[in-house]
């Protein structure tokens with residue numbers, strides 16, 4: 001696992017966006033050979049999306065032949081709900097780039113049959129053979145997507161319960177009202193993410209410091225879902241200084257600046 005350490009949030013985002021853009025450009029995707037990209041929501045990726053939009057506007061990058069799969073969606077929220085991940089993705093990224101609507105895949109939170117929706121989503125990913133690059137954030141409790149501590153490393157797309165900690169963390173988007181935060185979500189599994197050819201996880205800010213140490217130096221354990229990255233042959237963990245505050249001297253020495 002590569003560790004990349006940047007001084008602050010904006011630099012971690014710039015590095016990550018540059019990496020993703022390079023990958024897409026080098027792949028040189030076309031209609032018959034699209035680039036398959038896994039994407040997250042949350043505060044962390046916002047700066048990365050801004051950088052990618054800028055690269056698109058500067059004609060450095062096109063998403064015409066990129067197919068995306070988002071990690072998760074809240075159960076029960078309409079696409080048009082301002083806190084749905086559909087809404088988030090279109091507002092913060094997709095509407096600013098040239099991705100064709102049919103290339104965007106996001107789980108349906110309002111599906112009448114969420115279990116079937118999850119199975120079909122997993123199959124849709126499998127039909128693409130592999131995701132070339134999966135980008136993700138991590139939760140303060142070490143979750144990736146909505147795979148909370150204790151989720152199996154083999155897990156696939158499914159309906160999950162959110163922990164109280166995650167509901168509390170996400171209440172900031174629901175006027176601070178815990179009761180408004182859905183308690184369930186549809187989420188890709190840890191296995192789904194780790195099957196990607198490359199996985200990039202990004203952690204910034206001091207609320208991620210404990211999870212960042214656990215991911216980097218702790219044992220590989222299902223109690224810290226993000227620690228699965230240690231086993232990935234092409235895993236990269238990108239941090240800023242605040243998130244890296246608890247890392248040992250040894251890890252800091254190994255980190256690429």
Ligand code: PGA
Pocket residue numbers: 041042043044045137138139140143144145
């Ligand atoms: P955040 O969420 O980017 O909003 O901190 C990350 C996550 O919970 O996975």
